[in-house]
Amino acid sequence: MELVHCMECFKFVNSSGGPHKFGLTSCEHIFCATCLANEANRKECLVCKTKDFKIMEIGPKMPLELRELFTPMEDTLASSIQLIKEVAKFQAEHARIQIELHKKKAENYEKLKSYAKQEINKKNEYKKQLQSIRNQLKLAQNPSRVALFGAIDVSGSPTHRSRSTSRVSKGNDRHRSQAPQILNRIANLGDFSQLPIGLSTAFSTPNVNFHNPRM
Ligand SMILES: [Zn+2]
Ligand SMILES: [Zn+2]
Known part of the structure; x- marks a missing residue:
C-alpha cells in the first residue's frame, strides 16, 4: 500500500503480509516493528507524543472496521x-x-x-x-x-x-x-x-x- 507507511522510517505497509510487521497505535499512528523495538518509542508516540498508547498489529486479525482502512483502494x-x-x-x-x-x-x-x-x-x-x-x-x-x-x-x-x-x-x-x-x-x-x-x-x-x- 503506497500511502500507508511507518511514520518513523517510511517503510511501506504490505497489506497482503510481508516480512515486516507494523503496528497501529491507539493514537492512530503507524510504526514498523523495527522502530517499535526501541523501548523509548513504545513509551511515547514519535508523532503526537501521546504516552502509554496501545499497539495493535496490522494484519488479518484486526477487527473488520480497522482492516478496511488498510484495503487497497482498487479493491475498495x-x-x-x-x-x-x-x-x-x-x-x-x-x-x-x-x-x-x-x-x-x-x-x-x-x-x-x-x-x-x-x-x-x-x-x-x-x-x-x-x-x-x-x-x-x-x-x-x-x-x-x-x-x-x-x-x-x-x-x-x-x-x-x-x-x-x-x-x-x-x-x-x-x-x-x-x-x-x-x-x-x-x-x-x-x-x-x-x-x-x-x-x-x-x-x-x-x-x-x-x-x-x-x-
Ligand atoms: Zn519504521
Ligand atoms: Zn501518536
Missing part, C-alpha cells in the same frame, strides 16, 4: 461499485412496485368517479320523476285547481282548459280514475331514502374496492 472501489449496484437494483424494484400500486389506485379512482357520476344522474332523474308525480297529486287532490287548469294526464301535460261546469266535473272524474295509476308510479320508484347516491355507496359496491388496489 470494486466492492463499493458492487454494493452501489445492489442498492440501486433493490431501490429500483421498490420504485417499480410503488408505481404499479399508484397506477392501480388511479384506475380504481376513475372507476369510482364514473360510478359516482352515474349515481348522481340517477338521483337527479328520480328527483324529477318524484316532483312530477307530486305536482300531479296536488292537482288531483285540489278540485278548485283542476277547475282552473282542467284535466291533466299522467304524463304531466295539461289538457285544454275547461270552460263549462259539466266539463270540469268530467275532468274531476278523470283525475279520480288516474289516482291509482299515480300511486303505482310512486311504488315503482322504490324507497327514495335508500337510493345509492354518492361515493359512500360506491365504496360498498362489491366490484370496486378503493382500499385494496390489488383486487
Whole structure:
C-alpha cells in the first residue's frame, strides 16, 4: 500500500503480509516493528507524543472496521461499485412496485368517479320523476285547481282548459280514475331514502374496492 507507511522510517505497509510487521497505535499512528523495538518509542508516540498508547498489529486479525482502512483502494472501489449496484437494483424494484400500486389506485379512482357520476344522474332523474308525480297529486287532490287548469294526464301535460261546469266535473272524474295509476308510479320508484347516491355507496359496491388496489 503506497500511502500507508511507518511514520518513523517510511517503510511501506504490505497489506497482503510481508516480512515486516507494523503496528497501529491507539493514537492512530503507524510504526514498523523495527522502530517499535526501541523501548523509548513504545513509551511515547514519535508523532503526537501521546504516552502509554496501545499497539495493535496490522494484519488479518484486526477487527473488520480497522482492516478496511488498510484495503487497497482498487479493491475498495470494486466492492463499493458492487454494493452501489445492489442498492440501486433493490431501490429500483421498490420504485417499480410503488408505481404499479399508484397506477392501480388511479384506475380504481376513475372507476369510482364514473360510478359516482352515474349515481348522481340517477338521483337527479328520480328527483324529477318524484316532483312530477307530486305536482300531479296536488292537482288531483285540489278540485278548485283542476277547475282552473282542467284535466291533466299522467304524463304531466295539461289538457285544454275547461270552460263549462259539466266539463270540469268530467275532468274531476278523470283525475279520480288516474289516482291509482299515480300511486303505482310512486311504488315503482322504490324507497327514495335508500337510493345509492354518492361515493359512500360506491365504496360498498362489491366490484370496486378503493382500499385494496390489488383486487
Ligand atoms: Zn519504521
Ligand atoms: Zn501518536
